[in-house]
Amino acid sequence: MPRTPATKYHQLRDFLRGRIVSGEYEVGTTIPAERDLQATFGVSRSTVRHALRDLTDLGLVRATVGVGTVVIRSRPAVQQSSLRGFTEDLAVRGTPTTAHVVSAVISPPPPHVRDRLELPATEAVLHLVRLRSVAGTPLALMHNFVPASIGIGVDEDFTRPLYELLERDHERFITYGRDSITARAAREDEAQHLDVSPGTPVLNLKRIAYVEHDRPIEYVEAAVRGDLYEYNVTLLRGKERR
Amino acid sequence: MPRTPATKYHQLRDFLRGRIVSGEYEVGTTIPAERDLQATFGVSRSTVRHALRDLTDLGLVRATVGVGTVVIRSRPAVQQSSLRGFTEDLAVRGTPTTAHVVSAVISPPPPHVRDRLELPATEAVLHLVRLRSVAGTPLALMHNFVPASIGIGVDEDFTRPLYELLERDHERFITYGRDSITARAAREDEAQHLDVSPGTPVLNLKRIAYVEHDRPIEYVEAAVRGDLYEYNVTLLRGKERR
DNA sequence: AAGTGGTCTAGACCACAGA
DNA sequence: CTGTGGTCTAGACCACTTT
Numbered sequence: 001m002p003r004t005p006a007t008k009y010h011q012l013r014d015f016l017r018g019r020i021v022s023g024e025y026e027v028g029t030t031i032p033a034e035r036d037l038q039a040t041f042g043v044s045r046s047t048v049r050h051a052l053r054d055l056t057d058l059g060l061v062r063a064t065v066g067v068g069t070v071v072i073r074s075r076p077a078v079q080q081s082s083l084r085g086f087t088e089d090l091a092v093r094g095t096p097t098t099a100h101v102v103s104a105v106i107s108p109p110p111p112h113v114r115d116r117l118e119l120p121a122t123e124a125v126l127h128l129v130r131l132r133s134v135a136g137t138p139l140a141l142m143h144n145f146v147p148a149s150i151g152i153g154v155d156e157d158f159t160r161p162l163y164e165l166l167e168r169d170h171e172r173f174i175t176y177g178r179d180s181i182t183a184r185a186a187r188e189d190e191a192q193h194l195d196v197s198p199g200t201p202v203l204n205l206k207r208i209a210y211v212e213h214d215r216p217i218e219y220v221e222a223a224v225r226g227d228l229y230e231y232n233v234t235l236l237r238g239k240e241r242r
Numbered sequence: 243m244p245r246t247p248a249t250k251y252h253q254l255r256d257f258l259r260g261r262i263v264s265g266e267y268e269v270g271t272t273i274p275a276e277r278d279l280q281a282t283f284g285v286s287r288s289t290v291r292h293a294l295r296d297l298t299d300l301g302l303v304r305a306t307v308g309v310g311t312v313v314i315r316s317r318p319a320v321q322q323s324s325l326r327g328f329t330e331d332l333a334v335r336g337t338p339t340t341a342h343v344v345s346a347v348i349s350p351p352p353p354h355v356r357d358r359l360e361l362p363a364t365e366a367v368l369h370l371v372r373l374r375s376v377a378g379t380p381l382a383l384m385h386n387f388v389p390a391s392i393g394i395g396v397d398e399d400f401t402r403p404l405y406e407l408l409e410r411d412h413e414r415f416i417t418y419g420r421d422s423i424t425a426r427a428a429r430e431d432e433a434q435h436l437d438v439s440p441g442t443p444v445l446n447l448k449r450i451a452y453v454e455h456d457r458p459i460e461y462v463e464a465a466v467r468g469d470l471y472e473y474n475v476t477l478l479r480g481k482e483r484r
Numbered sequence: 485a486a487g488t489g490g491t492c493t494a495g496a497c498c499a500c501a502g503a
Numbered sequence: 504c505t506g507t508g509g510t511c512t513a514g515a516c517c518a519c520t521t522t
Contacts, residue, residue, distance in 0.1 A: 007491065028413065033507065044493045046288070049508085062415070065508045066501030072415045083477040176478045183425035183445040183468030201443035201468075203425040209479075214317060226425030226443075233475055235325035236418045237405075249510065275488065286512045291489085307489045308520030 008043050013051035020060050020074055030068035031061065059236075083177045083209070085163040086132065086142065086222070095134055099159040102129040102141075102193070106148050113145045116208050117216045124148040128158055131193050138194045139229060142222040150217065162218070163209075172217055177209040181231060190223045201226045250285050255293035262302050262313055272310035273303065325419045325451070327405040328374065328384065328464070339381065344371040344435070346396040355387045358450050359458045366390040370400055373435050381471060383435045384464040392459070404460070405451075414459055419451040423473060432465045443468045 006014070019025045032040065037048045052069060055061045063069045109117065109125040117125065128144040144162060146152055150170055157165075166172045182204045191198040202223045209218040248256075261267045274282065279290045294311060297303045305311045351359065351367040359367065370386040386404060388394055392412055399407075408414045424446045433440040445466040453459045466473075 009491080030507095035507085044495090046494095047492060050491085052508095059417075063508055064501085065499070066506075068507060073417060083479040174479045176476060178474065178476045181423055181445070181473040181475075182471070183443040183466075185443050199441075201425040201427050203423070203445075204468075214315075224425075226446075229424070231423040232420065233423075233477070234418060234420050235475070237325040237416045251510080272488095277488085286514090288513095289511060292510085294489095305489055306520085307518070308487075310488060 008041075009047045009050040009054070012037070012041055012043065012048065013054045016051065016055060017058070017060065020055075020071055023074060025071050027071050027074050030070050033068060083174065085161050086140065097132050097134045097139065100131045100133065101158050102131055104128050104154045104158060106154060109145060113219050116219045117145065117147055119147060126152050126154065128162075130158060134228070137228065138225070140222050140224040141190050141193045142220060145219040146217065166217065172211050174209050174211055174217065177207050179231075180206045183226065186223060194223065194225055196225065203229060203231060205231070250283075251289045251292040251296070254279070254283055254285065254290065255296045258293065258297060259300070259302065262297075263316055265316060267313050269313050269316055272312050275310060325416065327403050328382065339374050339376045341401040342373045342375065343400050344373055344383075346370050346400060348390050348396060351387060355461050358461045359387060359389060361389060368394050368396065370404075372400060376470070379470065380436045380467070382464050382466040383432050384462060387461040388459065408459065414453050416451050416453055416459065419449050421473075422448045425468065428465060436465065436467055438467065445471060445473060447473070 016025070016031060019031075025031050031037075034045055034048045034052065037043075038045045041048070052061065052063065056063060060071065060073050061069050062072045105127050106124050107127050108114075109119065109123075109127070113125065114121070114123075119125070126144075126146045126148055128142075128146070130142050130144070131138055132140045132142060146162075146166075150166075150172055152165075152170060156169070163174060166174065183201055184204050185199045186194060186196055186202045188198050190202065191200060194200075194202070196202075203226050205220070205222045205224060207218070207220040208216050209220070211217045258267070258273060261273075267273050273279075276287055276290045276294065279285075280287045283290070294303065294305065298305065302313065302315055303311050304314050347369050348366050349369055350356075351361060351365075351369070355367065356363070356365075361367070368386075368388045368390055370384075370388070372384050372386070373380055374382045374384060388408075392408075392414055394407075394412060398411070405416055408416065425443055426446050427441045428436060428438055428444045430440050432444065433442060436442075436444070438444075445464075445468050447462070447464045447466060449460070449462040450458050451460040451462070
């Protein structure tokens with residue numbers, strides 16, 4: 001027994017949801033009109049609309065003026081991709097990789113990095129350059145930038161997943177990240193590290209990762225061999241706001 | 243002037259949102275009580291609550307019984323990226339594009355397409371080839387494959403967003419999609435359409451879009467000029483979802 | 485006790501879609 | 504035209520938090 005007694009709109013919502021997931025209200029069909037539900041259940045239209053709003057938020061129905069409320073899904077949504085570090089991502093997909101630390105220095109950031117990390121002019125960053133390989137074949141050359149102020153040094157074990165390092169040893173919990181991906185030709189130095197000829201197409205991945213309060217904590221720029229890596233993401237089609 | 247006049251709750255919501263983002267209502271403080279807003283703006287309490295609901299959905303405020311409605315952040319909460327068609331995506335970002343239909347035929351699908359669309363051997367697909375340009379410059383050459391069984395023909399207006407076509411005219415509501423992105427060299431025919439030399443790096447975007455019951459409804463394969471387009475996605479880290 | 489958001493009612497008019 | 508969801512009003516009682 002729920003400690004909070006079910007309200008009318010909860011009861012109505014759960015009733016309708018049951019009909020939808022059981023298939024009694026089939027996908028593509030309309031459920032009874034709001035005024036019909038109002039009469040059937042002896043509640044006000046506001047209460048009906050409150051219940052329907054919840055179903056809409058759950059992505060089960062879609063209301064259209066002049067048409068009705070249509071069932072668009074009968075079961076819970078597929079899970080959306082979540083932010084993963086490169087190492088984590090490849091590990092999840094069963095591809096063991098090795099990391100070679102090319103360099104790790106504390107230095108003033110380049111302007112575009114300082115900009116993306118929203119840093120004051122005086123603050124230094126840890127600039128980490130790593131080459132990631134799979135089965136001995138170079139896969140990606142990555143530049144990671146992390147504000148020095150979080151207390152990270154150059155002596156950490158950077159062959160471990162960086163996010164694990166940030167979360168376990170420095171208690172910085174990443175909440176979200178923005179990835180930007182383009183295709184471009186490999187530059188001279190990248191080509192050398194990646195063991196390809198200059199001009200070979202590479203995936204250019206840029207990421208800003210954020211901790212709580214929307215503060216940037218990491219900026220990554222990576223050149224990934226296009227012939228060896230595929231960036232995968234699952235996206236839901238949501239309701240548009242505004 | 244907006245073609246749809248702003249409703250009262252839109253006006254109130256936008257007013258309050260302005261106060262919040264400008265800092266006049268500071269984070270951690272309460273905004274005026276619902277009955278005060280009701281009196282101040284001369285609207286009903288339902289209208290006030292409708293406006294506040296939107297602000298809650300945006301993650302700007304949190305209502306607590308007995309306390310009030312507290313400002314919890316001054317910037318809109320981060321939203322996960324949602325699946326958008328190419329046209330929709332560019333439109334949202336303010337880049338008007340034009341589409342040129344290279345070809346539109348109903349034909350038996352290539353094996354890898356039939357595989358990805360999980361089609362029986364006998365079923366044909368609509369194979370759509372379009373060149374998308376921005377300001378006269380070719381941007382992407384796209385191949386779209388849609389099962390013929392949904393009743394889509396070759397005479398539709400394919401310059402419109404394809405998802406709009408599917409959703410409005412064919413009542414197929416896309417629920418999610420999987421994108422796979424790599425970098426590769428432009429092939430001869432692509433180079434010609436995209437007005438670049440063969441071998442130029444392009445973003446290779448593959449997508450399977452699904453409707454209810456995890457049924458594939460569309461397979462896309464696109465070659466996008468890496469120098470003109472950036473694939474952007476915002477991902478949350480960790481679990482928790484509703 | 486006073487004030488808050490949460491729920492709920494019983495109406496009303498509107499714009500839009502479809503027959 | 505009818506029926507639909509979208510908006511809006513002017514009340515009401517409740518459970519909860521704070522004073």
